[in-house]
Amino acid sequence: VRQASYVVNRMAQGLRLREARQVLVILPEISNPYFSEVLLGIEEVAGKTGFGVLIGASARDPEREDQLAQQLLTGVVDGVLLMNGRLPPRLADPALRHRLLAVAERIPGSGLPTVHIDDLAAAQAAVSHLVGLGHRRIAHIAGPIGNVVTAARHKGYVAALAQVGMAPDPALTRFGPFALDSGEMAMAALLALPTPPTAVFCTSDEMAIGAIRTIKAAGLTVPGDLSVVGFDDIVFARAYDPPLTTVRQPRHRIGCDAMRLLEDRLNGIEGPRRGLVLPFELIIRESSAPPKHHHGA
Amino acid sequence: VRQASYVVNRMAQGLRLREARQVLVILPEISNPYFSEVLLGIEEVAGKTGFGVLIGASARDPEREDQLAQQLLTGVVDGVLLMNGRLPPRLADPALRHRLLAVAERIPGSGLPTVHIDDLAAAQAAVSHLVGLGHRRIAHIAGPIGNVVTAARHKGYVAALAQVGMAPDPALTRFGPFALDSGEMAMAALLALPTPPTAVFCTSDEMAIGAIRTIKAAGLTVPGDLSVVGFDDIVFARAYDPPLTTVRQPRHRIGCDAMRLLEDRLNGIEGPRRGLVLPFELIIRESSAPPKHHHGA
DNA sequence: CTGAAAGCGCTAACAG
DNA sequence: CTGTTAGCGCTTTCAG
Numbered sequence: 001v002r003q004a005s006y007v008v009n010r011m012a013q014g015l016r017l018r019e020a021r022q023v024l025v026i027l028p029e030i031s032n033p034y035f036s037e038v039l040l041g042i043e044e045v046a047g048k049t050g051f052g053v054l055i056g057a058s059a060r061d062p063e064r065e066d067q068l069a070q071q072l073l074t075g076v077v078d079g080v081l082l083m084n085g086r087l088p089p090r091l092a093d094p095a096l097r098h099r100l101l102a103v104a105e106r107i108p109g110s111g112l113p114t115v116h117i118d119d120l121a122a123a124q125a126a127v128s129h130l131v132g133l134g135h136r137r138i139a140h141i142a143g144p145i146g147n148v149v150t151a152a153r154h155k156g157y158v159a160a161l162a163q164v165g166m167a168p169d170p171a172l173t174r175f176g177p178f179a180l181d182s183g184e185m186a187m188a189a190l191l192a193l194p195t196p197p198t199a200v201f202c203t204s205d206e207m208a209i210g211a212i213r214t215i216k217a218a219g220l221t222v223p224g225d226l227s228v229v230g231f232d233d234i235v236f237a238r239a240y241d242p243p244l245t246t247v248r249q250p251r252h253r254i255g256c257d258a259m260r261l262l263e264d265r266l267n268g269i270e271g272p273r274r275g276l277v278l279p280f281e282l283i284i285r286e287s288s289a290p291p292k293h294h295h296g297a
Numbered sequence: 298v299r300q301a302s303y304v305v306n307r308m309a310q311g312l313r314l315r316e317a318r319q320v321l322v323i324l325p326e327i328s329n330p331y332f333s334e335v336l337l338g339i340e341e342v343a344g345k346t347g348f349g350v351l352i353g354a355s356a357r358d359p360e361r362e363d364q365l366a367q368q369l370l371t372g373v374v375d376g377v378l379l380m381n382g383r384l385p386p387r388l389a390d391p392a393l394r395h396r397l398l399a400v401a402e403r404i405p406g407s408g409l410p411t412v413h414i415d416d417l418a419a420a421q422a423a424v425s426h427l428v429g430l431g432h433r434r435i436a437h438i439a440g441p442i443g444n445v446v447t448a449a450r451h452k453g454y455v456a457a458l459a460q461v462g463m464a465p466d467p468a469l470t471r472f473g474p475f476a477l478d479s480g481e482m483a484m485a486a487l488l489a490l491p492t493p494p495t496a497v498f499c500t501s502d503e504m505a506i507g508a509i510r511t512i513k514a515a516g517l518t519v520p521g522d523l524s525v526v527g528f529d530d531i532v533f534a535r536a537y538d539p540p541l542t543t544v545r546q547p548r549h550r551i552g553c554d555a556m557r558l559l560e561d562r563l564n565g566i567e568g569p570r571r572g573l574v575l576p577f578e579l580i581i582r583e584s585s586a587p588p589k590h591h592h593g594a
Numbered sequence: 595c596t597g598a599a600a601g602c603g604c605t606a607a608c609a610g
Numbered sequence: 611c612t613g614t615t616a617g618c619g620c621t622t623t624c625a626g
Contacts, residue, residue: 010371011311012603015618020308022351022373030333030340031532037328043354047361052351052373054319057340064344074307076319076349180536209536216538235328239477239506241513241538309619312602 014075022052023262024077025103026068028084030057032178032206033234034251035083038104041255042081049263051078059084066090072099079262082107085148098265102275103258106148113275115258119149122247122280123156123201124163126229129245129282130199131164134290135227139172139197141186141207150175153203153231172197176207183210191218198226198291205230205237205246212240212287223289233283243285250278311372319349320559321374322400323365325381327354329475329503330531331548332380335401338552339378346560348375356381363387369396376559379404382445395562399572400555403445410562410572412555416446419544419577420453420498421460423526426542426579427496428461431587432524436469436494438483438504447472450500450528469494473504480507488515495523495588502527502534502543509537509584520586530580540582547575 014020025042027035043053054077056068069088071077078099080091085105102114130138140157143150158168171193174186183202187210190197202208208230212222222228222242230237233248257276264271311317322339324332336352343350351374353365366385368374375396377388382402399411427435437454440447455465468490471483480499484507487494499505505527509519519525519539527534530545554573561568 007367007370009312009603010368010373011308011315011317012618013605015306015308015312015602015620016604016606018618030337031330033328033330033333036330036333039352040327040354043327043352047355047364052368054349054351055336055340057337058344067344070304071349073304076307180532206532209533213536213538235477235503236506236533239510241510306619309602310621312604312618313620313622315602 020076020078022077023079024054024056024071025081026056026059026084028060034232037251038255041252042259045256045259079266081258101262115254115276117249117278117280119152120156123153124160125282126247127157127160127201135199137197139190139200141183141202142173142175143178143203145175178204180206180210183207184214187211187214201229203231205232205234208244222287227288229288242287245285245288246283248281248283317373317375319374320376321351321368322378323353323356323381325357331529334548335552338549339556342553342556376563378555398559412551412573414546414575414577416449417453420450421457422579423544424454424457424498432496434494436487436497438480438499439470439472440475440500442472475501477503477507480504481511484508484511498526500528502529502531505541519584524585526585539584542582542585543580545578545580
């Protein structure tokens with residue numbers, strides 16, 4: 001009977017089976033290459049198990065976020081991957097817990113498992129690299145205040161300084177959005193300081209590129225006058241001039257593992273309570289070098 | 298009766314209404330900032346009218362592509378936005394025509410309306426800019442052979458040369474994928490020529506950045522020794538060293554208009570038969586300048 | 595204008 | 611082991 005070109009109606013199937021075989025990914029900004037590569041990993045494993053991936057981009061706006069969250073309640077999606085660091089209020093119901101997973105950014109107070117790297121350790125490794133090179137006046141171009149990732153990386157920055165008995169100078173940390181212009185502006189402020197830093201640790205490659213731009217515009221060189229370290233290892237990091245020393249995140253794997261974990265949870269498999277911590281990697285390129293007037297390590 | 302926290306079950310609603318209020322976007326690669334920004338526009342408009350956006354990334358692979366196309370047949374999505382330049386065989390049915398729209402890349406032979414820029418004119422404008430600067434030996438780092446966009450931009454390149462009575466030298470056009478390394482390799486080959494070009498028109502900013510990298514690695518400067526022009530105006534174009542002269546595509550608007558047009562089609566409104574041609578803009582920055590030994594314009 | 599009922603296409607349970 | 615049937619939650623039609 002069912003030969004020719006029969007295809008099941010997934011709407012009816014979903015109604016009957018009470019599952020949509022779709023997941024929603026809520027992300028703060030898709031134009032950032034970081035997120036899109038995680039998304040690629042998600043999509044890849046989802047495809048293999050017949051899951052569809054819905055995206056909820058433009059989601060810095062809480063109203064839009066709530067509208068997206070609604071999708072889980074209406075049954076169009078079976079689960080939600082949260083990459084925006086916030087748990088929409090209507091998803092707070094404990095009965096929904098097993099349908100949710102935080103990705104890249106932990107959601108404090110939610111108790112949700114998270115797939116991510118150890119941001120503190122990663123930042124500490126990056127700053128220790130600078131310290132090892134002989135730098136002592138190291139600035140930190142940080143993310144937006146209130147953000148969990150920003151906080152973790154800042155702690156790592158402080159920890160690396162503490163390891164050599166230094167206290168952080170508050171004037172050397174600048175908070176702001178994870179964007180290129182934000183890096184440019186922060187660097188300008190740092191350069192205007194009475195005693196500018198000899199090295200800068202930036203919390204994203206985009207910011208690092210912005211910082212380098214400002215440094216070059218001021219007639220200084222990288223790493224000659226200032227060393228710069230980024231974070232993420234986006235495609236353009238190795239292609240920039242100079243190629244960026246940065247922390248590589250296993251973006252693709254974060255996506256794959258997150259989707260796998262969510263599927264498990266949907267199937268009733270609890271999995272690790274706190275989620276997964278994946279390894280990062282410090283990629284040393286040419287934007288970091290010993291300081292100009294190196295008074296010994 | 299329906300007070301408290303009642304939410305309609307969209308699965309049942311969809312079954313009854315015979316519509317999913319979801320669209321699928323098939324894209325070749327999401328990590329490319331170009332596509333992600335178009336996607337953002339799509340998502341934005343879709344959100345306003347209550348449509349969900351499913352993504353089909355990893356779709357250079359025809360098998361995966363067909364699997365994705367299946368989604369339309371099974372009724373999970375009402376329409377498909379095709380950004381990969383191909384019409385999956387199972388969607389060739391004329392009855393499905395009004396559920397499809399090509400975006401950015403025309404699909405030859407499909408007769409599908411397309412939302413895009415005039416690639417030929419844009420490439421011609423870019424190359425004419427180089428010609429106007431006094432360049433005569435201009436290379437073209439092109440996209441992959443067989444691609445419609447590649448062909449259109451190549452025609453634009455040829456047309457710009459023809460305007461000053463020049464025939465293109467086949468050795469000066471290098472075809473390859475729209476990627477950074479592809480730009481690097483193509484440039485290396487161009488530099489190895491007996492008479493290297495004095496300017497290069499690249500079919501994407503990523504390729505242009507790759508090309509500049511190779512030029513710098515060879516000890517030459519941009520635009521001192523060679524001028525480079527890109528295409529797309531991604532975020533990093535203005536931040537590169539030197540800032541890239543490039544063709545800006547209205548990516549966000551392409552996404553918005555495409556989604557709007559698709560919704561119209563789903564509602565039975567035919568709309569423009571050939572689709573929409575949106576304006577591009579030549580952004581002149583610092584990677585292009587007159588040739589070193591300028592023997593008059 | 596309000597209320598009951600049919601049926602969208604499927605799967606799972608049950609009867610033959 | 612094959613064939614029939616109930617019902618998933620909604621909307622729409624039709625009767626009251």
